[in-house]
Amino acid sequence: MSQTTSTKKAPVTINTEWLSDCSGCHVAIVDMHEKLLNVLEAIEILHCPVLTDIKDYPKANIGLVSGAIRTEHDRHAAEEMRKSCDVIIAWGSCAVYGGIAGAGIVHSKEEIFDAVYGNNKTTISHNSPTTGISPFEKLVTPIDEVINVDLYLPGCPPHPAFIFDALLSLLEGRAPKATKESVCSRCNRTMVHTDVDKIKKNFEGVAEKENCFLSQGYICLGSVTLDRCMSPCPTNGMMCTGCAGATMQVLTEPNRDIRTEIADRMSKITKISRDDIISEIEYSAKSHYSYTMASKMIGKKPTFLIKKWIANTEAEYE
Ligand code: SF4
Ligand code: SF4
Ligand code: SF4
Structure with missing residues (x-):
C-alpha cells in the first residue's frame, strides 16, 4: 500500500559545516555511493558548504562538523552550529583531535605563512595575504574544547560504512555499531x-x-x-x-x-x-x-x- 502524504514522516534536517580541514570528510559522503540514496530519502540538508549557498544556520536536527578550530571564523561557525543543531557529530579526525591541521601547533604562525607563501615556489608574489582571511588563533583546537559534542566519528576521512552507520543510528534512534578495535x-x-x-x-x-x-x-x-x-x-x-x-x-x-x-x-x-x-x-x-x-x-x-x-x-x- 502506498504511503499517503499525511502519514509520511518529516525528514530529519541536517546542517554540515567545515572548519580548517581538507574537505575530504565532505567528499566521503559521496563515497557512500548508492547507500546515500537510502539516507537521502530520510533527510533534508539545509546548510552544507559544498551543496548550498546559505550563510546562516537554519535550525536542524543533526549537525556534522568537520575540521579543527584554527581561525576566528572556525570558532564562530562551530558555535553557530551548536546553537542551530540538536545533535552535533565531530566528524573526522580534524574535528575530533585537530587532525593533520593540528600539526601546526609545533610551528609559529610566521613559520607557517613563510612555508606556504613566502618561500613556496608555487606562489607568485611570495607575500602573505593581509586581507580577506580570518585571523589565526594561537593554537589548533579540536571542536569539543569549544562546543559540546554528542557523537565522535574519527577517521581521515571515516570510512563511508562508518558514516552511513552513524547517520542511520541517529535516524533510527540507536547507538552506532562502531567497535573499539584497532x-x-x-x-x-x-x-x-x-x-x-x-x-x-x-x-x-x-x-x-x-x-x-x-x-x-x-x-x-x-x-x-x-x-x-x-x-x-x-x-x-x-x-x-x-x-x-x-x-x-x-x-x-x-x-x-x-x-x-x-x-x-x-x-x-x-x-x-x-x-x-x-x-x-x-x-x-x-x-x-x-x-x-x-x-x-x-x-x-x-x-x-x-x-x-x-x-x-x-x-x-x-
Ligand atoms: S590504515 Fe586506516 S588509520 Fe591507518 S593510515 Fe590507513 S586509513 Fe589511516
Ligand atoms: S579528517 Fe582528514 S579527510 Fe577529514 S577533513 Fe581532516 S584531513 Fe580531510
Ligand atoms: S598487524 Fe601489523 S601490519 Fe597489520 S596493522 Fe597491525 S601492526 Fe600494522
Missing part, C-alpha cells in the same frame, strides 16, 4: 617472530606481503590506531600512519603512549631494542603524532614531549 583487527598480515635487528624507513626495500610490518622492521601504527577505515593501508602494502587517531587504551590511560606501545610490541617480535624504537619514533614524532598532537588527550600526557623531541631532531642538523 586497525590490526582487520589487517590480513600476521605478527611473527623474526631476527630483524634494524628499523627500516618506509621507503627502504620492499616489504613482503604476508607478515606484519613490525616483524619486518617497519613502523606501522595499526596496533595503536582505532579502526574507522577497514585497514586499507596495511592490506595494500602501506604502513598505517594513524590517521584515525589513537585507540581507546592509548587515549584513556595517561601513561600509555603511541611510542611505548609500539616499542613494547615490536621489540618482542624482532631483535630491535625497545630504546631504539622509542628513539626512532621520537626522532620522527611530527609524522607519528601528526593527527592527534593537538588533542589534549595526547598533548597532556606526562610522556608526550613533542617540542623537546623536535628540538633534539633539529639540533642534529645544525
